Amino acid sequence: RAVWQALLLIFVPLLPVLNLGQISQEEYLVFDHYLYLSVAGFGYIVAIGISTLGTFKSRTERTQLAGFRRPGLAIALFIVIALGFTVAAARENRPWADSYFLWSNVARVRPTYWAAHYNAGLALLNARRFDEARASLESATALKPDEPNVADALGRAYDGIGDVSRAVASFKRAIGINPDMFESYNNLGTVYFKNKDYALAELNFAAALRLKPQASTSRFNLGLSYARQGRYTDATRELEQVVQATPRDAEAQYELGLAYERLGRENDAVLVLKRAASQATSEELASRIDASLTRLNSAGHQP
Template sequence: MISWPMSVNRLASSWVWSLSLSLWLWVPGPVDLPSVGGSAQTVRQAESPERALERARELIERGRLDEALRLLKALNEREPHLPGLQRTLGVAYYRKADYERAIELLERVRARHPRDYEVIQLLGLSYYALGRVQRAIPLLEKIRDLAPDQVTASYVLGMSYARAGRMDEAVRAFAHMYDVAPHSAASHLLAAKVFLQQQMEDRAEAELRRALALTPRLPMAHFMLGEIDIFKGRVRESIDEFRRELEINPGFWLAYYRLGDAYARLEMFDRAMDNLRRAIWLNASFSGPFILMGKVLLKKGDALLAASMLERGVKMDPNNASGHYLLGQAYQRLGRTKDAQREFAVARKLREEQQE
């Protein structure tokens, strides 16, 4: 995994996570409504169908999807042709992440109301969620045309283009999302960033090369190439890329940190420490250089200084299992057995929690 500044290890950013985040960003979350009172699961005898449908919509907005679906199904048995019922059922199934049923209902609604914006967007997202990007693309393109300022539409459309192999169109979609010129170096850099979040390293690398061909001194491009090199095990090549980045952007502390990491991987510990110090002097609020410095110092046999660095690192990042484990090793070498056992226990607990 490529490492990013939020922790020593890369944050998980899988396709599923990104998809879930995209859908959450698109559809408003539950709102704090007053209680609707009484049983929400059945249509009340004295209640009109229209009022029952409104009550179901309130339940959906409150996130009580199972209750809403029971109410809507009961209403569907009594009044299947009630205006808005099939649409509301489709929305409920979408919010429930039952995309197949959502599509079945919403396609029927779209056939009768082809310009219903919400139906189009939910259908596009449902097809996208199921990986059926060829079906999603024309719907998402309609959303883009109807609402050109909708940034989530540009993101989902761009990812759909990318997964369909339509890379130039993906770059244009991301450029639109970030308000940059579609054929500029910035557009390729931004596309590369998105692809890296999706763990599409080869595509990201290609976009970075295109960006540098247009603007050879583009900030961040060489740094990202260095990250890809580390991910692919090309550590020496990563050093060259980080150095190029620092020629362009000498105050970029994260490049010093990753350069120190690369040297540490090659067991060039003195050079690693020099660059980790530079990172710390530019940004003393990030735990990564302190923890990595502690690891390097343990390798060099200086447990006392290692403990000092690691203590500072885990104070900033108390949920860093590796930091606690390394601190336990430092304490163990210093003969502080109880402190070592405490840190090992913390590291073990954190790793168990991360695996759940």
């Protein structure tokens, strides 16, 4: 009876996952971590075997093996097996040390699985290992050329290594695959902004905002794009919305203060810059705010 219980523990947990590859398009569902519960059955069988060995008595109860009676042998076997499983488990857990080790191991085992290369690339991007990320994401792109998230991540890798033209092309390809790729519009705008192409940056940040009007970062970047083009009225409109949505954003308040100053609204500029100074969390930003306030105060502008 106990053996049948063990067999049930092995096979019953497998039933829900036997057909996942056919009922779902998501390949994550058939990874081995869905199969671990059935190991309980194997453990149960081993325990039954050891218990049986411990209670079994030979025809001559005084028979000894290597100085142990049967119960002693059972205990020794249990310790050996437990240590063996402990060592094996430790070795198997090494690929789970972090996200990169996990997915690079999956990519090694299943080199044709695009998501393994993609996730390894994301882990490398997070670690700012851009050239290695590029290699992983190029492999993912070759395997899954119609996946916009892969194209977007590859664009970030190209941007990280300073390959602007390929970064732009990759972000555009992501948008071509999925015109609703908010992240790619925002990333493309950032690349253009860093390269001082503010008109194209404006177009892409505006496109990102059409998809996610609540995205304060995109709105802030749009305001900066307007300001860098000398369109301070437009910049003020966007930056005021950012400050309203995120009232403790000292950087946004600083940029809004500069826009007010450019529009001749010096008193408003002093007010918002003082508020920014009280909320600045970095010395570099605090220094810039202080310089702007000194400039305005020296010109005799007081709120």
